Amino acid sequence: MGDLEVRQLRYFVAVAEELHFGRAAARLDMAQPPLSRAIRALERQLDTTLFERTTRQVALTPAGEVLLRDARTALEAVTAAAHRAHQAGRTAPRLRIALKADLDGGLLPRILDAYAAEAAALPPELVLGGYGEQPQALRDGRADVALLQLPCDDRGLDSEPLLTETTLVALAATDPLAARTALHPDDLSGRELPDGAPADGLRPARPSSLRPTAARRASNLSEILSLVETGSIVFFAPASLARRHPRPGIAYRPVHGLPDSTLAVAWPQDARSPAVAAFVRAACTTAAATPAPAHRTAPHRPAAS
Amino acid sequence: MGDLEVRQLRYFVAVAEELHFGRAAARLDMAQPPLSRAIRALERQLDTTLFERTTRQVALTPAGEVLLRDARTALEAVTAAAHRAHQAGRTAPRLRIALKADLDGGLLPRILDAYAAEAAALPPELVLGGYGEQPQALRDGRADVALLQLPCDDRGLDSEPLLTETTLVALAATDPLAARTALHPDDLSGRELPDGAPADGLRPARPSSLRPTAARRASNLSEILSLVETGSIVFFAPASLARRHPRPGIAYRPVHGLPDSTLAVAWPQDARSPAVAAFVRAACTTAAATPAPAHRTAPHRPAAS
DNA sequence: ATCACCCATACCGCCAGGGTATCAATGCCG
DNA sequence: CGGCATTGATACCCTGGCGGTATGGGTGAT
Numbered sequence: 001m002g003d004l005e006v007r008q009l010r011y012f013v014a015v016a017e018e019l020h021f022g023r024a025a026a027r028l029d030m031a032q033p034p035l036s037r038a039i040r041a042l043e044r045q046l047d048t049t050l051f052e053r054t055t056r057q058v059a060l061t062p063a064g065e066v067l068l069r070d071a072r073t074a075l076e077a078v079t080a081a082a083h084r085a086h087q088a089g090r091t092a093p094r095l096r097i098a099l100k101a102d103l104d105g106g107l108l109p110r111i112l113d114a115y116a117a118e119a120a121a122l123p124p125e126l127v128l129g130g131y132g133e134q135p136q137a138l139r140d141g142r143a144d145v146a147l148l149q150l151p152c153d154d155r156g157l158d159s160e161p162l163l164t165e166t167t168l169v170a171l172a173a174t175d176p177l178a179a180r181t182a183l184h185p186d187d188l189s190g191r192e193l194p195d196g197a198p199a200d201g202l203r204p205a206r207p208s209s210l211r212p213t214a215a216r217r218a219s220n221l222s223e224i225l226s227l228v229e230t231g232s233i234v235f236f237a238p239a240s241l242a243r244r245h246p247r248p249g250i251a252y253r254p255v256h257g258l259p260d261s262t263l264a265v266a267w268p269q270d271a272r273s274p275a276v277a278a279f280v281r282a283a284c285t286t287a288a289a290t291p292a293p294a295h296r297t298a299p300h301r302p303a304a305s
Numbered sequence: 306m307g308d309l310e311v312r313q314l315r316y317f318v319a320v321a322e323e324l325h326f327g328r329a330a331a332r333l334d335m336a337q338p339p340l341s342r343a344i345r346a347l348e349r350q351l352d353t354t355l356f357e358r359t360t361r362q363v364a365l366t367p368a369g370e371v372l373l374r375d376a377r378t379a380l381e382a383v384t385a386a387a388h389r390a391h392q393a394g395r396t397a398p399r400l401r402i403a404l405k406a407d408l409d410g411g412l413l414p415r416i417l418d419a420y421a422a423e424a425a426a427l428p429p430e431l432v433l434g435g436y437g438e439q440p441q442a443l444r445d446g447r448a449d450v451a452l453l454q455l456p457c458d459d460r461g462l463d464s465e466p467l468l469t470e471t472t473l474v475a476l477a478a479t480d481p482l483a484a485r486t487a488l489h490p491d492d493l494s495g496r497e498l499p500d501g502a503p504a505d506g507l508r509p510a511r512p513s514s515l516r517p518t519a520a521r522r523a524s525n526l527s528e529i530l531s532l533v534e535t536g537s538i539v540f541f542a543p544a545s546l547a548r549r550h551p552r553p554g555i556a557y558r559p560v561h562g563l564p565d566s567t568l569a570v571a572w573p574q575d576a577r578s579p580a581v582a583a584f585v586r587a588a589c590t591t592a593a594a595t596p597a598p599a600h601r602t603a604p605h606r607p608a609a610s
Numbered sequence: 611a612t613c614a615c616c617c618a619t620a621c622c623g624c625c626a627g628g629g630t631a632t633c634a635a636t637g638c639c640g
Numbered sequence: 641c642g643g644c645a646t647t648g649a650t651a652c653c654c655t656g657g658c659g660g661t662a663t664g665g666g667t668g669a670t
Binding site for chain 1: 306308309310311312314315351352353354355366367368369370371372374375376378379381382383384385386387389390391393394446460461574575577
């Protein structure tokens with residue numbers, strides 16, 4: 001059985017995600033016939049049926065499900081090799097730190113100070129990304145280390161928790177629910193979350209009627225908070241964020257039974273760089289040295305109203 | 306920066322391992338010029354120098370070292386995708402168990418019995434491999450689960466230790482050292498180990514003068530034991546193996562300070578198959594149910610003489 | 611029954627990538 | 641110090657794999 005090629009995996013993943021040869025071909029910027037042929041060739045090569053296709057429907061077989069999972073991680077590993085080699089070849093290497101802006105619990109400046117004092121420190125470079133993109137940034141080599149929320153998809157990663165805070169929900173101050181001091185998850189039924197919100201992390205406590213798709217796309221925190229102020233969406237945030245972004249038009253309220261939000265430092269499992277080790281050390285000591293009460297805001301005292 | 310292709314990674318790894326374009330080309334079954342061009346193109350694509358080359362010498366740059374490591378894991382991930390998809394597409398899927406013959410501590414039959422009783426069990430299929438090939442077999446998808454010795458290169462793997470035994474050294478009965486009841490690592494200085502022996506696992510206690518290359522290639526245990534009997538080599542083995550393969554011509558002796566040999570069950574970190582879980586469960590309960598004294602042979606009572 | 615949709619097949623053209631021949635730089639040795 | 645062997649780089653050619661266009665054929669909806 002000859003070796004697979006990256007192109008074949010990309011094609012397969014596109015079709016498996018779209019479940020439609022035409023759309024997948026468009027996404028790959030190619031015509032549909034060569035794509036169909038390539039998938040057929042792949043199936044012959046693996047001696048396996050990957051798709052159950054009729055002229056009206058395309059579905060993954062069990063073998064296809066397996067390949068989808070493994071193909072994604074293989075593609076991540078390949079692009080990681082490219083990114084890391086490119087990075088290692090730069091004349092001035094840097095430590096690329098992935099994080100979601102405003103979700104660092106206010107620790108970032110102190111962590112960076114402690115990190116800068118380490119002997120093995122390289123100049124830091126922030127890699128900003130949306131909700132839940134940090135793990136993938138580590139896996140595909142765009143970043144060397146990350147600050148992220150647990151739990152997350154940690155395949156191939158190691159992590160160390162830094163601090164745990166209460167998760168609050170941000171509501172418009174005019175919202176009827178803002179009059180109450182604490183909420184139940186069911187109270188939020190039917191509300192909308194910002195686009196790309198962490199549906200995964202909150203799934204256990206989130207009623208299914210809470211949709212993670214907002215009418216309008218909001219990429220940064222101010223846009224999201226503006227949408228909250230107008231009552232278009234609600235938004236889950238760790239207590240530290242609530243404390244650092246008080247707004248008159250927004251009320252932060254605890255939700256009964258909502259899982260805590262844990263900030264962690266994470267890195268690729270096979271990382272060997274001393275700069276990564278230095279950053280992890282800096283992050284852990286900074287978190288340990290930070291007075292816990294200031295960060296574990298008690299749920300009965302919402303930060304703004 | 307365009308995506309890398311598997312072919313480029315294979316070429317790079319070959320050159321990085323051979324540090325010689327001609328030999329690498331021969332290994333890849335191609336001519337040297339296209340290989341040189343491909344590597345140059347790769348360097349342009351990554352905007353990085355991977356090799357420092359003169360006409361007489363080829364050396365890896367730091368970026369090249371990074372890429373070598375990542376390229377190997379990426380290639381493993383790609384072949385894993387192929388192997389697992391192929392396996393998942395078989396009409397009669399099986400659980401592929403990797404192990405080194407005769408190093409299972411005698412637990413295998415009982416583990417297989419316990420496993421067969423599990424509801425999620427698939428028919429087992431043994432994948433035999435040499436020393437230390439088990440981790441790679443898991444990573445590249447040739448096996449679903451493995452019995453192996455710790456410590457090992459466990460990147461991407463999870464493992465659960467099953468039992469720890471004393472490590473003994475096998476000597477010819479006629480060897481002067483066989484007259485003694487216990488040895489010191491330095492006593493073995495200058496002896497040869499069988500080809501492909503676990504130099505890594507024993508490195509801490511092994512004097513550097515102990516060479517892991519034998520004059521003759523020996524693939525299976527009987528061949529190795531024959532070489533031991535003739536005094537050609539010495540051989541490290543867990544106590545259970547010594548107990549199960551007593552030979553008049555061979556003396557097993559404890560070595561002071563030699564690390565214990567730990568048998569573990571291991572599996573790919575992202576494994577989701579219920580059959581793997583069933584096997585791990587079976588292995589752990591079997592090991593727990595096995596009377597410890599029978600397996601933790603006391604070092605002061607060598608099994609044969 | 612017709613139509614629209616969508617995957618498969620047939621056929622064509624291009625260029626990426628491999629082969630051969632050769633050059634050029636380097637270290638060895640007489 | 642000058643040939644010589646070694647080895648990576650360059651020049652040039654050619655083949656086959658891959659993508660494009662045109663079209664077929666099967667299926668579900670109205």
